[in-house]
Amino acid sequence: MMDAIIAQRPQFSAWIDSNKVGRKSSCAIRVPRKLQEGRCHVLISGHLEPTRNFNRHKSISLEVPCSYREFPGAPKLEALILKNKSQEVEPYLSGRCIYLVGMMGSGKTTVGKILSQVLNYNFCDSDTLVEEDVGTSVADIFKLYGEGFFREKETEMLKRLSIMHRMVVSTGGGAVVRPVNWRHMQQGISVWLDVPLEALAQRIAAVGTHSRPLLHGESGDAYTKALTRLSNLLEERSEAYAYANARVSLEEIAAKLGYRDVSHISPTAITAIAIEALEQIETSLRDEDGMAFGTL
Ligand SMILES: Nc1ncnc2c1ncn2[C@@H]1O[C@H](COP(=O)(O)OP(=O)(O)OP(=O)(O)O)[C@@H](O)[C@H]1O
Numbered sequence: 001m002m003d004a005i006i007a008q009r010p011q012f013s014a015w016i017d018s019n020k021v022g023r024k025s026s027c028a029i030r031v032p033r034k035l036q037e038g039r040c041h042v043l044i045s046g047h048l049e050p051t052r053n054f055n056r057h058k059s060i061s062l063e064v065p066c067s068y069r070e071f072p073g074a075p076k077l078e079a080l081i082l083k084n085k086s087q088e089v090e091p092y093l094s095g096r097c098i099y100l101v102g103m104m105g106s107g108k109t110t111v112g113k114i115l116s117q118v119l120n121y122n123f124c125d126s127d128t129l130v131e132e133d134v135g136t137s138v139a140d141i142f143k144l145y146g147e148g149f150f151r152e153k154e155t156e157m158l159k160r161l162s163i164m165h166r167m168v169v170s171t172g173g174g175a176v177v178r179p180v181n182w183r184h185m186q187q188g189i190s191v192w193l194d195v196p197l198e199a200l201a202q203r204i205a206a207v208g209t210h211s212r213p214l215l216h217g218e219s220g221d222a223y224t225k226a227l228t229r230l231s232n233l234l235e236e237r238s239e240a241y242a243y244a245n246a247r248v249s250l251e252e253i254a255a256k257l258g259y260r261d262v263s264h265i266s267p268t269a270i271t272a273i274a275i276e277a278l279e280q281i282e283t284s285l286r287d288e289d290g291m292a293f294g295t296l
């Protein structure tokens with residue numbers, strides 16, 4: 001049996017069964033995500049069966065390329081990293097709500113539910129709260145009462161949420177355009193899920209546009225319709241999304257995971273997105289608190 005210890009901060013050790021490694025000189029060690037891409041120093045300490053020709057212990061130091069990619073078995077490790085990161089960040093949130101902003105289909109609900117679980121927060125979707133309040137779907141609210149009425153209701157809902165604590169709020173895609181909504185959302189931490197238009201259009205085309213009234217009325221196939229309308233909306237809104245305290249870029253996550261483009265990030269890689277969200281929240285809290293962060 002040989003154990004390999006990665007002598008990096010944070011220190012992390014992994015066991016490799018030499019029987020499994022066999023005669024091959026290659027093997028894989030899971031490393032914490034903090035190491036990211038690049039090169040890391042690995043201290044390999046061998047505990048060998050004593051023979052006449054060998055010492056019992058041998059240590060060598062190697063510099064090896066280290067890559068953060070998904071591989072079989074990674075999701076469990078990812079889940080641990082996510083839990084760990086949430087425990088690190090949670091005390092500094094001091095119960096403040098997290099507002100997820102982003103275009104429709106950007107994953108606010110999907111990511112929001114995971115964040116709420118790991119932070120032990122409640123989850124809510126402002127569109128659903130408006131629907132419950134009015135008693136009908138967002139699509140019907142637009143049809144029966146117009147967009148202006150929906151926006152008023154959305155603002156009212158965000159105001160009501162702004163006095164609450166320990167909530168992850170998935171906001172409506174257009175919530176960012178009204179400055180008054182930012183006043184409410186500034187009671188918490190806002191995170192922009194920045195997803196390329198092509199990926200948004202693919203996701204929306206897959207589920208249809210029936211529940212998204214702002215995407216009705218274009219001609220062409222579902223993907224082209226969604227892409228055309230979404231690109232117009234994003235042009236109007238990108239500045240407003242950038243007001244958020246933190247930004248999670250799916251393009252950057254895809255690059256870190258070694259994918260050529262975002263469409264390869266499946267919902268199963270959602271943990272990686274949630275980790276990135278917590279890391280960006282941490283950075284934002286650090287900026288806010290200066291050096292106080294980490295001295296709790
Ligand atoms: N990382 C991902 N990769 C691929 N598909 C995803 C990913 N995240 C979410 N989806 C899918 O995209 C669709 C929209 O996701 P979700 O409802 O979480 O977005 P949203 O931002 O809350 O949308 P809306 O504002 O329109 O309610 C869903 O079908 C979901 O399964």
Ligand SMILES: O=C(O)C1=C[C@@H](O)[C@@H](O)[C@H](O)C1
Pocket residue numbers: 103104127138171172173174175211212213214
């Ligand atoms: O992007 C938007 O303006 C919208 C997004 C949805 O979440 C809903 O709030 C509504 O369909 C409007």
